[in-house]
Amino acid sequence: MSTFKAPKGTYDLLPPASRQHLAVREAIAAPLRTAGYGYIETPGFESVELFARGVGESTDIVTKEMYAFETKGGDRLALRPEGTASVLRAALEGGLHKAGNLPVKLWYSGSYYRYERPQKGRYRHFAQVGAEALGIEDPAVDAELIILADQAYRSLGLRTYRILLNSLGDQRCRPAYRATLQDFLRGLDLDEETRRRIDINPLRVLDDKRESVRRQLTGAPLIVDHLCDDCRAYHDQVRELLTAEGVAFEDDPRLVRGLDYYTRTTFEFVHDGLGSQSAVGGGGRYDGLSEMLGGPALPSVGWALGVDRTVLALEAEGVELPLPPTTSVYAIPLGEKARTTLFSLVTTLRKAGVAADFSYGGRGLKGAMKAANRSGAAYTVVAGERDLAEGVVQLKDMESGEQVPVPVAEAAEELERRLRG
Template identity: 80%
Template sequence: MSTFKAPKGTYDLTPPDSAKYLAVREALSAPLKNSGYGYIETPGFEDVALFSRGVGESTDIVSKEMYTLTTKGGSELALRPEGTASVLRAALEANLHKLGNLPVKLWYSGSYYRYERPQKGRYRHFSQVGAEAIGAEDPALDAELIILADQAYRTLGLQNFRILLNSLGDKECRPVYRDALQEFLRELDLDDDTRRRIDLNPLRVLDDKRTEVQKQLVGAPVLRDYLCDACKAYHEEVRDLLTAAGVVYEDDEKLVRGLDYYTRTTFEFVHDGLGSQSAVGGGGRYDGLSEMIGGPALPSVGWALGVDRTVLALEAEGIVLELPSSTSVFAVPLGEEARRVLFAKVTELRRAGVAADFAFGGRGLKGAMKSANRSGARFTVVAGERDLAEGVVQLKDMESGEQQAVALDVLVAEVQQKLA
């Protein structure tokens, strides 16, 4: 065993489990590829200021959880703690918003990093699939993204998840609410850390999960009562579109999400089988973020879905994904001449699009057949000197146990036909 281990709060993905994670990523991104979203990839680290400005100085992510480093040249960088700010930065830098086709619809998949107390479902390195629709203020776009996430979860077979929905208002009505909330919070018996939040970002206090804080928040002013007519109408349309699409959601007036850039629509996907880390994904509208990071006004909306948490949700519901076998044919040579011939056949099969593997290492028949079994291959091709002298190989169906001699020159066609 190596003297090194994965850093605390991280994990390795190794076969066969890793196939499950790949399948989840594929399922989460499939509806996006089908709906006009193009793939984008950004660096694993960015300028620290991108996150402190965009995500917000007062958020836990920026104040406590960000991995930062100073380069040899003196630049301050941070490992990305979330995807939206990076994707928006990249879209602005590439002038995608000037190509005349708004909204710019993008999806991404990658690793993110936060310094947190590790527990099940909360890691310091985690994986997300995300989507952003940049440059249009349209309730149908908010609804589209929620519907696509709902579709992704349902194609995986998940049933016990809930969609929580809220509106955070906009720059017209939120300041009025903020003042009323601050006034209410200042009267409460709160610790110093939470008191500091009252001035910086009072909405984050509503997000405090501690029971003693939640008890005191009973009777706090509710954002819904402060929404301006435009925000009310916008939110009603999002709700109507979801209902018309048959997507069930719950109104949650305390839902604020942990990032400063959200405006109007905000939503979260929660799974009741995951204990305290119940959020499997979430997102919302962020109409002012582009200006915060130095770009033009570009109203936008997006979400991120956690791959790790989605896998845990599948396990909680006892769902086993049907994963295709990674190998269809496994070749077992007996003797030096057979090694050369079968290795060439394996290459030919692969070039013909058949997933094939080979008994490497020159083991005997028994050991090689064990490897063939473990590979999950549907067929095993075995050949020795006598077979080759007759110009055939033995093709064994690993499901039925039937074995037949097949002429070497038609092996590829025969296997393709059987697999079809």
């Protein structure tokens, strides 16, 4: 046993569980690829200022949860707590918006870091798949992203999640609502830290999870009652497009999410089988973020879906993903000449796309067969000196137990044929 352990609040993703996580990432990415989204990868750390501006200085993410440090050169950096700010920074730096083909559609996958109280479904290191559409203000793009996430979850076999939908208005109608909300919140019995938040970003108070605060928010004014005509029409179009495509959603006038950059459309995917950590993903529109980062006006929308949370949702529904076997053929050589022959066979099968493995270390037949069983292989190929003298290998069907001799030269083709059939 190692002297060292994974840091508190983190986890190691090990086989066989890692196969399910990889399958979830692939299922989420698959619809994005068919909709024109290109893959982007950004550094695991960025300037602290990027997240302070992009995520919001008043958010818990920046004030309490971000892993920030100073380099030997004096730079202030932070492990990325979310993906959008980094993706937009990279797109601006790379000039992707200048190619003239808007929106710029990007998807990404990776690990993110937040210093939080560890609990099931909430870790200090977690995996997400995200998507961003940059440079277009169009309800169809908002609807497209929600539909693609819904398509991904349905392809995985999830059924009991819910989509919550709201609009947060824009720079024209939100100021008046903000003032009305501040007046309401100042009349409540709140602690000093929450009162400070009222002055910086009062919408964040609506996202407070403490029951003592939530009880007092019952009569809070709602942004949906203060939307300007343009924001209301925009939101109605998003709703109509989703409805036309058969995507069910629930209007949630209190949904604000935990980031400062959202405008207009905001949404969340929740799964009630996960207890208090019910959100499996979410996102929204962030039309002013590019300007906050020093770029041109690039109205944009995006989402991030949690891989860890999605796996927990699958477990809650009892969904088992149809994962292909890691090994289809297991070769067992008995003797030096057989090692050379079967190693060549395994290499040939792998080149043909067959998942094949080999009994290493010169173990005996009994131990090698146990390893073959553990591998989940559909077939084993066994060969000894006598078999090779006769020009054959022994092919065994692991399910039926049937064993037949097959000419060495025909073994690869015969295995491919059986596995196809």
